[in-house]
Amino acid sequence: MLRRILGIGLMALVASPAFGQSGAKPSGFEAADVHVAAPRMNPGAGVRPGAIRNGVYEIGNGTMLDLIRIAYRVEADKVLGGPSWLELDRYDVFARVPAGMTDFEAARPLLQTLLADRFKLVVSEEKKEMKTWVLSEASPGSAKLLRSQGGIAPSCQGQPEPPNVKGACRNQSMIGFINTLNGVARTYVDGPITNATNLTGSWDFDIVFTQDRNQLKELGGKGISLFDALETQLGLKLEQKTISTQTFTVASVNRTPTPNVAGIEKILPPPPAPEFEVVDVKPTAPDSTAPQRAQVLPTGQINATSVPLRAMLSLAWGVNGNDLIAGPKWIDEKKFDIVGKAFSGADASFVDDEFLRMALRKVIIDRFQMKFHFEERPLPAYALVTTGNVKMTKAEPNTRTRCYNGVPTGAKDPRQAIPSRGGLMTCENATMAYFLDRLRGAAGGYVQAPAVDMTGLEGGWTFTLNWSPIGLFPGGVNGIGGRAAGDGPAGAAPAAPEGAITLPEAVESQLGLKMEMGRRPTRVLVIDSISETPGAN
Numbered sequence: 001m002l003r004r005i006l007g008i009g010l011m012a013l014v015a016s017p018a019f020g021q022s023g024a025k026p027s028g029f030e031a032a033d034v035h036v037a038a039p040r041m042n043p044g045a046g047v048r049p050g051a052i053r054n055g056v057y058e059i060g061n062g063t064m065l066d067l068i069r070i071a072y073r074v075e076a077d078k079v080l081g082g083p084s085w086l087e088l089d090r091y092d093v094f095a096r097v098p099a100g101m102t103d104f105e106a107a108r109p110l111l112q113t114l115l116a117d118r119f120k121l122v123v124s125e126e127k128k129e130m131k132t133w134v135l136s137e138a139s140p141g142s143a144k145l146l147r148s149q150g151g152i153a154p155s156c157q158g159q160p161e162p163p164n165v166k167g168a169c170r171n172q173s174m175i176g177f178i179n180t181l182n183g184v185a186r187t188y189v190d191g192p193i194t195n196a197t198n199l200t201g202s203w204d205f206d207i208v209f210t211q212d213r214n215q216l217k218e219l220g221g222k223g224i225s226l227f228d229a230l231e232t233q234l235g236l237k238l239e240q241k242t243i244s245t246q247t248f249t250v251a252s253v254n255r256t257p258t259p260n261v262a263g264i265e266k267i268l269p270p271p272p273a274p275e276f277e278v279v280d281v282k283p284t285a286p287d288s289t290a291p292q293r294a295q296v297l298p299t300g301q302i303n304a305t306s307v308p309l310r311a312m313l314s315l316a317w318g319v320n321g322n323d324l325i326a327g328p329k330w331i332d333e334k335k336f337d338i339v340g341k342a343f344s345g346a347d348a349s350f351v352d353d354e355f356l357r358m359a360l361r362k363v364i365i366d367r368f369q370m371k372f373h374f375e376e377r378p379l380p381a382y383a384l385v386t387t388g389n390v391k392m393t394k395a396e397p398n399t400r401t402r403c404y405n406g407v408p409t410g411a412k413d414p415r416q417a418i419p420s421r422g423g424l425m426t427c428e429n430a431t432m433a434y435f436l437d438r439l440r441g442a443a444g445g446y447v448q449a450p451a452v453d454m455t456g457l458e459g460g461w462t463f464t465l466n467w468s469p470i471g472l473f474p475g476g477v478n479g480i481g482g483r484a485a486g487d488g489p490a491g492a493a494p495a496a497p498e499g500a501i502t503l504p505e506a507v508e509s510q511l512g513l514k515m516e517m518g519r520r521p522t523r524v525l526v527i528d529s530i531s532e533t534p535g536a537n
Contacts, residue, residue, distance in 0.1 A: 028113040029057065029095035031267045034257045037061045037090040040354055041318030043437045047090075048352045050104060052097055056268060057107050059093045060352065064253060065400075067091065068123065071111040072248055075175060077132075077192035077409075079123075082250030084429055084460070087402040089255065094268050105201075118257040123248045131242045133189045135178060135230075136196040142235035148172070148202040152300075156180040163219055165211045171202045181226075181238075183405055186424070187213040187416055188226045189238070191409045194245055197236065207233055214419050274358040276302075276340035281367050281534040284335040292335075300342030302356055306335045309368070316361040317525055320440075321448030323379045327527035334532065338363070367534040372527050379522040381449040382515045384436060384507075386457065391512035395429035395460040403427040403438040407464055414466045418499040421506075423467040429460035445470045446503040449522045455513060467506035472496045 048060035065087045068079050115121040137143050148171040156169040178193045209229035216223040230236040284306045295303045309331040407413050427435050432453040440447045504515040
């Protein structure tokens with residue numbers, strides 16, 4: 001499936017010069033279209049890192065924090081202060097670069113100027129002593145990485161290599177790699193990582209390690225710690241120390257950018273609609289023994305083998321539950337093979353989850369001659385209510401709003417103590433509506449239809465929620481899969497691992513809230529007509 005992986009601190013404003021406030025500015029973009037990003041099918045979708053295509057600099061779906069860290073080439077945790085919405089609102093930036101500019105890194109000063117001009121951003125730069133994890137070369141010149149030739153979107157794709165996991169990183173910068181480690185190496189590191197490698201540009205490399213540090217003892221010689229893997233395989237070293245590091249404190253910034261100039265749509269035409277240049281759609285052979293698979297590659301390709309059409313519909317329209325798509329019975333029974341490659345006008349750097357979903361949607365509509373509409377139908381859905389004993393902390397209104405996979409800096413990761421509780425989300429200054437929006441994407445099958453906030457709780461709250469994946473409960477959870485919250489032993493169903501807890505149980509015991517299942521009007525994709533035989537390739 002489609003995945004991406006993607007931290008903060010607070011400090012007082014210091015007296016050093018402010019970017020965008022004094023001194024000579026670097027040259028700016030020739031023209032720029034800056035606007036609020038359209039809602040994504042996946043609410044948790046991150047920023048599209050950006051590149052330069054046909055003389056146009058593009059960043060998609062970026063928060064102000066993303067824009068600042070890209071502009072100043074700095075890790076997210078080194079951007080301090082700022083308003084509560086710094087990691088909440090998302091923007092698209094399309095800008096014309098000077099003739100001959102093709103290097104995305106070279107455009108960073110232009111983005112700094114744009115942020116100062118259009119958002120009135122003022123940041124101050126200062127060295128601070130910070131305790132942090134530091135990624136560096138094990139010894140001078142020891143790095144064992146290949147310089148990337150580009151041509152594909154930056155990524156680190158996880159691949160199983162039992163009993164370990166392999167990270168295949170392509171066209172990846174060290175800061176991008178650090179962002180990945182912050183998400184997938186939580187049993188090893190308990191806080192942000194600082195880049196001290198001095199390795200600039202993008203790189204290709206593989207790394208194999210045991211993702212869960214708690215399994216190293218039982219795996220014996222088959223296990224590989226992250227620290228050993230970094231040193232022996234990549235020539236890098238990860239250690240915790242107190243260092244002097246560059247920080248950027250946000251003094252002021254406007255939430256709404258200044259308006260685009262009149263006629264910007266003619267100066268910067270919108271990019272082509274997402275579609276595949278080449279796509280092969282065919283029914284799976286009756287005698288095929290190929291396992292069901294749906295794979296998305298950083299090259300902008302999608303490979304689906306022996307997949308029911310409903311699964312492809314769910315992927316294309318970003319819905320999870322079967323009840324959210326109403327169609328003929330055969331969409332669950334007939335299987336198809338689909339291979340597609342993004343059209344040549346879209347450099348792979350511009351291909352993200354949203355692009356591939358929309359391109360796949362066009363394939364289904366065109367090849368299967370699909371006609372559809374949306375309507376409200378009463379379906380099983382959760383409502384979030386209070387138990388009368390709220391266990392969350394009321395947030396300070398000026399702290400940043402965000403939800404992320406991890407724990408606050410300095411806090412102990414609960415997954416280290418109970419490995420069966422692999423689901424983890426920390427929210428800071430989050431409204432209940434914002435929490436539910438992010439929970440749906442992180443819940444891994446528990447929340448199939450949008451949940452409704454009926455808590456009556458106002459303002460933002462801070463908390464950490466830790467639960468077990470739904471697959472650990474074979475008996476079912478409210479008819480979804482897994483045991484029902486509060487049920488006793490599941491009879492003939494296999495027992496869940498020790499310490500496992502369902503999402504509804506975790507919400508009640510850890511947050512003092514309750515997820516109540518009921519029937520509520522829900523938006524459903526209704527298929528009016530669809531061909532069982534796809535059109536010719």
